[in-house]
Amino acid sequence: MAMPQPEVSIWGTILTCVEIGLHIYALQAEKNQGLVLDADYAEEALSEDALKLGHKQGEHIYFDDVKSVVPAYELAKQGAITHPELSDLTEQPEKLAENGKYYAPEYFGAFEPPQDTAWKKLTNHQPLDNGIYFVEHDGQPLLAVHQTIGEQVLSEMAIHQAGGQGVYLLYPLDNCAMPIYELSASHPAVLEQIVNEDSLLHTLCNDHPEYVGMHNLHTEEWGHIHDRPAPKSLFLQLQLDRAAQQVEQPRQNTTDASWQQTPDQATYKQQDLIPTLQARELPEDFFEPSEDLEW
Numbered sequence: 001m002a003m004p005q006p007e008v009s010i011w012g013t014i015l016t017c018v019e020i021g022l023h024i025y026a027l028q029a030e031k032n033q034g035l036v037l038d039a040d041y042a043e044e045a046l047s048e049d050a051l052k053l054g055h056k057q058g059e060h061i062y063f064d065d066v067k068s069v070v071p072a073y074e075l076a077k078q079g080a081i082t083h084p085e086l087s088d089l090t091e092q093p094e095k096l097a098e099n100g101k102y103y104a105p106e107y108f109g110a111f112e113p114p115q116d117t118a119w120k121k122l123t124n125h126q127p128l129d130n131g132i133y134f135v136e137h138d139g140q141p142l143l144a145v146h147q148t149i150g151e152q153v154l155s156e157m158a159i160h161q162a163g164g165q166g167v168y169l170l171y172p173l174d175n176c177a178m179p180i181y182e183l184s185a186s187h188p189a190v191l192e193q194i195v196n197e198d199s200l201l202h203t204l205c206n207d208h209p210e211y212v213g214m215h216n217l218h219t220e221e222w223g224h225i226h227d228r229p230a231p232k233s234l235f236l237q238l239q240l241d242r243a244a245q246q247v248e249q250p251r252q253n254t255t256d257a258s259w260q261q262t263p264d265q266a267t268y269k270q271q272d273l274i275p276t277l278q279a280r281e282l283p284e285d286f287f288e289p290s291e292d293l294e295w
Contacts, residue, residue: 006036010057011064020083024075027062034068037061042071049107050074069100070107102148105130114144114168129189133168134238141238143171145179154182157211173242174233177203178211195237198230206232 005017011029018026023041027033042051042061053067063071075081076093089096100108111131114122122144126134131146150159150169158178162169171179177200184191194200205212205227216224233239 006060009036010055010062018083020086021075021081024080026083032064034062034064034066035071036063037071045078045080046071046074053104053107066103069096069103072096073100073108098148099152102131102146102152111146111148112167114170117166120166120170128193129187132183132187132190135170137170141173141242143173143176143179144168145171145183149183150179153186154179155211157208157214158182173236173239175207177233177235178208180236193236193238195240196230196235198228199232200235201225201228202230203232203235 005019005025006014006027008014009027009029011027011032011034013030014027015030016026016028017036020026023038025036027036037045037054037060039056039059039061042054046054050070051061053070054061054063056062072081072089073093073096076089076096079090081090097108101111105111113125113127114133114135116122120137122135122137122142124134124136124141128134131149133144135142135144145154145162146168147166150162154169155178159169161175161178162171163175169179180190180194181200181204184194204225212225234243
Protein backbone atom coordinates (compact mmCIF):
# COMPACT_ATOMS: atom_id res chain seq x y z
CA MET A 1 0.00 0.00 0.00
CA ALA A 2 1.44 3.34 -1.02
CA MET A 3 2.08 5.95 1.60
CA PRO A 4 0.50 9.39 1.22
CA GLN A 5 2.40 12.51 0.22
CA PRO A 6 4.95 13.43 2.91
CA GLU A 7 3.72 16.04 5.36
CA VAL A 8 7.02 16.42 7.26
CA SER A 9 10.57 16.06 5.97
CA ILE A 10 14.12 15.49 7.15
CA TRP A 11 14.97 18.88 5.61
CA GLY A 12 12.65 20.95 7.79
CA THR A 13 9.43 22.71 6.91
CA ILE A 14 8.06 21.69 3.50
CA LEU A 15 7.68 24.63 1.14
CA THR A 16 6.42 22.80 -1.95
CA CYS A 17 5.74 19.14 -2.74
CA VAL A 18 4.71 18.06 -6.24
CA GLU A 19 3.87 14.51 -7.29
CA ILE A 20 5.85 13.97 -10.53
CA GLY A 21 4.97 10.29 -10.85
CA LEU A 22 3.15 7.63 -8.89
CA HIS A 23 4.80 7.51 -5.42
CA ILE A 24 7.44 10.07 -6.57
CA TYR A 25 7.58 13.58 -5.16
CA ALA A 26 9.70 16.63 -5.94
CA LEU A 27 10.04 18.28 -2.55
CA GLN A 28 11.47 21.63 -1.55
CA ALA A 29 12.00 22.34 2.13
CA GLU A 30 13.69 25.07 4.13
CA LYS A 31 17.07 23.28 4.36
CA ASN A 32 17.27 21.28 1.14
CA GLN A 33 15.34 19.91 -1.81
CA GLY A 34 15.26 16.76 -3.90
CA LEU A 35 13.23 13.65 -4.66
CA VAL A 36 11.21 11.75 -2.08
CA LEU A 37 9.86 8.27 -2.86
CA ASP A 38 7.57 5.90 -1.02
CA ALA A 39 10.04 3.45 0.52
CA ASP A 40 8.29 0.27 -0.64
CA TYR A 41 8.06 1.57 -4.19
CA ALA A 42 11.69 2.78 -4.19
CA GLU A 43 12.96 -0.62 -3.08
CA GLU A 44 11.15 -2.22 -6.01
CA ALA A 45 11.92 0.39 -8.68
CA LEU A 46 15.52 1.42 -7.92
CA SER A 47 18.84 -0.41 -8.08
CA GLU A 48 20.84 -1.14 -4.96
CA ASP A 49 23.43 1.42 -6.05
CA ALA A 50 20.74 4.09 -6.28
CA LEU A 51 19.17 3.19 -2.94
CA LYS A 52 22.55 3.60 -1.22
CA LEU A 53 22.46 7.32 -2.07
CA GLY A 54 19.13 7.89 -0.34
CA HIS A 55 18.21 8.40 3.30
CA LYS A 56 15.27 6.39 4.62
CA GLN A 57 13.10 7.86 7.32
CA GLY A 58 9.68 6.55 8.18
CA GLU A 59 7.89 5.37 5.08
CA HIS A 60 9.86 7.50 2.62
CA ILE A 61 13.35 7.60 1.13
CA TYR A 62 14.93 11.02 0.56
CA PHE A 63 17.44 11.89 -2.17
CA ASP A 64 18.95 15.34 -1.76
CA ASP A 65 19.36 17.96 -4.46
CA VAL A 66 22.73 16.56 -5.57
CA LYS A 67 22.13 12.80 -5.51
CA SER A 68 18.53 12.96 -6.78
CA VAL A 69 19.97 12.81 -10.31
CA VAL A 70 20.45 9.04 -9.79
CA PRO A 71 16.84 8.02 -9.00
CA ALA A 72 15.64 10.57 -11.55
CA TYR A 73 17.76 8.82 -14.19
CA GLU A 74 16.54 5.34 -13.34
CA LEU A 75 12.89 6.42 -13.08
CA ALA A 76 13.10 8.41 -16.32
CA LYS A 77 14.37 5.31 -18.16
CA GLN A 78 11.37 3.40 -16.80
CA GLY A 79 8.94 6.09 -17.89
CA ALA A 80 7.85 6.52 -14.26
CA ILE A 81 8.20 10.32 -14.25
CA THR A 82 4.93 11.53 -15.73
CA HIS A 83 4.76 15.24 -14.90
CA PRO A 84 4.27 17.08 -18.23
CA GLU A 85 6.90 19.70 -17.44
CA LEU A 86 9.50 16.93 -17.07
CA SER A 87 8.83 15.15 -20.35
CA ASP A 88 12.36 16.02 -21.55
CA LEU A 89 13.81 13.80 -18.82
CA THR A 90 11.80 10.77 -19.87
CA GLU A 91 12.62 11.34 -23.52
CA GLN A 92 16.35 11.97 -23.00
CA PRO A 93 17.59 10.36 -19.77
CA GLU A 94 21.13 10.46 -21.18
CA LYS A 95 21.17 14.18 -20.35
CA LEU A 96 20.72 13.24 -16.71
CA ALA A 97 23.54 10.73 -17.03
CA GLU A 98 25.92 13.40 -18.31
CA ASN A 99 25.04 15.75 -15.44
CA GLY A 100 25.34 12.77 -13.13
CA LYS A 101 29.05 12.47 -13.91
CA TYR A 102 29.37 15.80 -12.10
CA TYR A 103 26.88 15.26 -9.27
CA ALA A 104 27.25 11.52 -8.65
CA PRO A 105 30.45 10.15 -10.25
CA GLU A 106 30.33 7.22 -7.81
CA TYR A 107 27.30 5.98 -9.77
CA PHE A 108 27.73 7.34 -13.31
CA GLY A 109 31.53 7.32 -13.46
CA ALA A 110 33.90 10.25 -13.89
CA PHE A 111 34.26 12.44 -16.97
CA GLU A 112 36.58 11.21 -19.69
CA PRO A 113 39.82 13.26 -19.80
CA PRO A 114 40.32 15.77 -22.63
CA GLN A 115 40.80 14.02 -25.96
CA ASP A 116 42.76 15.03 -29.04
CA THR A 117 40.76 16.46 -31.93
CA ALA A 118 41.56 16.75 -35.63
CA TRP A 119 42.91 20.26 -35.06
CA LYS A 120 44.20 20.17 -31.50
CA LYS A 121 46.57 17.64 -29.90
CA LEU A 122 46.55 17.80 -26.11
CA THR A 123 49.42 16.42 -24.01
CA ASN A 124 50.76 16.36 -20.46
CA HIS A 125 47.40 15.93 -18.73
CA GLN A 126 47.44 17.03 -15.08
CA PRO A 127 44.11 16.21 -13.39
CA LEU A 128 42.92 18.70 -10.77
CA ASP A 129 39.47 17.24 -10.20
CA ASN A 130 36.81 15.23 -12.00
CA GLY A 131 36.51 16.95 -15.39
CA ILE A 132 39.10 19.68 -14.64
CA TYR A 133 42.67 19.44 -15.98
CA PHE A 134 45.77 21.33 -16.91
CA VAL A 135 46.86 20.19 -20.38
CA GLU A 136 49.31 21.40 -23.02
CA HIS A 137 48.83 22.23 -26.68
CA ASP A 138 51.96 22.96 -28.72
CA GLY A 139 53.87 23.38 -25.46
CA GLN A 140 51.42 25.98 -24.12
CA PRO A 141 49.59 25.07 -20.90
CA LEU A 142 45.79 25.33 -20.84
CA LEU A 143 43.06 24.98 -18.25
CA ALA A 144 40.50 22.41 -19.47
CA VAL A 145 36.99 22.34 -17.94
CA HIS A 146 34.36 19.84 -19.05
CA GLN A 147 31.38 21.57 -20.63
CA THR A 148 28.95 19.95 -18.21
CA ILE A 149 30.86 21.48 -15.28
CA GLY A 150 30.88 24.80 -17.10
CA GLU A 151 27.11 24.68 -17.50
CA GLN A 152 26.61 23.85 -13.82
CA VAL A 153 29.23 26.09 -12.19
CA LEU A 154 30.52 28.83 -14.50
CA SER A 155 28.87 32.10 -15.44
CA GLU A 156 28.00 32.81 -19.05
CA MET A 157 30.81 35.38 -19.17
CA ALA A 158 33.35 32.78 -18.06
CA ILE A 159 32.08 30.23 -20.57
CA HIS A 160 32.34 32.75 -23.39
CA GLN A 161 36.01 33.33 -22.55
CA ALA A 162 36.87 29.75 -23.53
CA GLY A 163 38.65 29.17 -26.80
CA GLY A 164 37.60 26.61 -29.39
CA GLN A 165 34.76 24.12 -29.38
CA GLY A 166 34.55 20.62 -28.03
CA VAL A 167 33.65 18.61 -24.96
CA TYR A 168 36.12 20.65 -22.91
CA LEU A 169 36.30 24.43 -22.49
CA LEU A 170 39.94 25.47 -22.95
CA TYR A 171 41.55 28.55 -21.40
CA PRO A 172 45.16 29.74 -21.92
CA LEU A 173 46.98 30.56 -18.68
CA ASP A 174 46.86 34.30 -19.40
CA ASN A 175 43.06 34.18 -19.74
CA CYS A 176 41.87 31.81 -17.04
CA ALA A 177 41.17 34.18 -14.15
CA MET A 178 37.37 33.98 -14.47
CA PRO A 179 37.02 30.18 -14.47
CA ILE A 180 39.69 29.76 -11.79
CA TYR A 181 37.93 32.29 -9.55
CA GLU A 182 34.53 30.66 -10.00
CA LEU A 183 35.72 27.05 -9.78
CA SER A 184 37.69 27.77 -6.61
CA ALA A 185 34.42 28.34 -4.72
CA SER A 186 33.16 24.80 -5.35
CA HIS A 187 36.33 22.78 -6.03
CA PRO A 188 38.95 22.72 -3.23
CA ALA A 189 41.50 21.20 -5.63
CA VAL A 190 41.27 24.35 -7.78
CA LEU A 191 41.44 26.60 -4.72
CA GLU A 192 44.69 24.89 -3.76
CA GLN A 193 46.22 25.92 -7.10
CA ILE A 194 45.88 29.62 -6.23
CA VAL A 195 49.15 30.73 -4.67
CA ASN A 196 48.55 34.48 -4.84
CA GLU A 197 44.99 35.65 -4.26
CA ASP A 198 45.94 39.31 -4.75
CA SER A 199 47.22 38.54 -8.24
CA LEU A 200 43.95 36.79 -9.10
CA LEU A 201 41.86 39.75 -7.94
CA HIS A 202 44.14 42.23 -9.73
CA THR A 203 43.95 40.20 -12.93
CA LEU A 204 40.16 40.16 -12.81
CA CYS A 205 40.01 43.92 -12.21
CA ASN A 206 42.59 44.68 -14.89
CA ASP A 207 41.47 42.31 -17.65
CA HIS A 208 37.75 41.95 -16.96
CA PRO A 209 36.34 45.15 -15.42
CA GLU A 210 32.88 44.42 -16.87
CA TYR A 211 32.88 41.04 -15.13
CA VAL A 212 33.93 42.59 -11.82
CA GLY A 213 31.17 45.20 -12.19
CA MET A 214 28.50 42.56 -12.80
CA HIS A 215 29.86 40.35 -10.02
CA ASN A 216 29.82 43.16 -7.47
CA LEU A 217 26.31 44.15 -8.58
CA HIS A 218 24.99 40.65 -7.86
CA THR A 219 26.82 39.83 -4.62
CA GLU A 220 26.79 41.05 -1.05
CA GLU A 221 29.38 43.66 -0.13
CA TRP A 222 31.53 41.13 1.74
CA GLY A 223 31.89 39.15 -1.49
CA HIS A 224 32.87 42.04 -3.77
CA ILE A 225 36.02 41.90 -5.87
CA HIS A 226 38.43 44.77 -5.20
CA ASP A 227 41.73 45.47 -6.90
CA ARG A 228 44.93 44.62 -5.05
CA PRO A 229 48.51 45.74 -5.67
CA ALA A 230 49.92 42.59 -7.25
CA PRO A 231 51.38 41.29 -10.52
CA LYS A 232 48.98 40.22 -13.24
CA SER A 233 48.44 36.55 -14.17
CA LEU A 234 50.78 35.15 -11.53
CA PHE A 235 48.16 33.58 -9.27
CA LEU A 236 48.80 29.92 -10.20
CA GLN A 237 51.93 27.93 -9.45
CA LEU A 238 51.95 26.91 -13.11
CA GLN A 239 52.09 30.57 -14.14
CA LEU A 240 54.99 31.21 -11.75
CA ASP A 241 56.88 28.18 -13.03
CA ARG A 242 56.39 29.34 -16.59
CA ALA A 243 57.52 32.88 -15.80
CA ALA A 244 60.62 31.53 -14.06
CA GLN A 245 61.46 29.39 -17.09
CA GLN A 246 61.17 32.39 -19.38
CA VAL A 247 63.53 34.41 -17.19
CA GLU A 248 66.06 31.57 -17.02
CA GLN A 249 66.16 30.94 -20.76
CA PRO A 250 69.43 32.23 -22.18
CA ARG A 251 68.99 35.21 -24.43
CA GLN A 252 69.52 34.26 -28.07
CA ASN A 253 70.51 36.08 -31.21
CA THR A 254 72.83 38.60 -29.59
CA THR A 255 76.51 38.77 -28.79
CA ASP A 256 76.26 41.98 -26.79
CA ALA A 257 78.04 41.29 -23.52
CA SER A 258 75.62 43.56 -21.71
CA TRP A 259 72.89 40.95 -22.32
CA GLN A 260 74.84 38.14 -20.70
CA GLN A 261 73.65 37.38 -17.20
CA THR A 262 75.51 35.83 -14.33
CA PRO A 263 73.56 33.40 -12.15
CA ASP A 264 73.19 36.13 -9.51
CA GLN A 265 71.80 38.54 -12.09
CA ALA A 266 69.35 35.94 -13.35
CA THR A 267 68.13 35.35 -9.80
CA TYR A 268 67.69 39.10 -9.33
CA LYS A 269 65.70 39.38 -12.55
CA GLN A 270 63.47 36.50 -11.49
CA GLN A 271 62.80 38.12 -8.11
CA ASP A 272 62.09 41.39 -9.88
CA LEU A 273 59.51 39.68 -12.07
CA ILE A 274 57.90 37.63 -9.34
CA PRO A 275 57.32 39.65 -6.15
CA THR A 276 57.33 37.82 -2.86
CA LEU A 277 54.19 35.71 -2.70
CA GLN A 278 51.81 36.22 0.15
CA ALA A 279 50.56 33.11 1.87
CA ARG A 280 47.03 32.33 0.82
CA GLU A 281 44.39 33.15 3.41
CA LEU A 282 42.09 30.48 4.74
CA PRO A 283 39.31 29.50 2.31
CA GLU A 284 36.62 31.17 4.45
CA ASP A 285 38.33 34.52 3.85
CA PHE A 286 38.32 34.06 0.10
CA PHE A 287 35.89 36.19 -1.87
CA GLU A 288 33.64 33.45 -3.17
CA PRO A 289 31.54 34.11 -6.24
CA SER A 290 27.81 34.20 -5.81
CA GLU A 291 25.68 31.18 -6.65
CA ASP A 292 23.66 33.45 -8.92
CA LEU A 293 26.07 33.77 -11.82
CA GLU A 294 23.83 33.36 -14.85
CA TRP A 295 24.52 36.73 -16.41
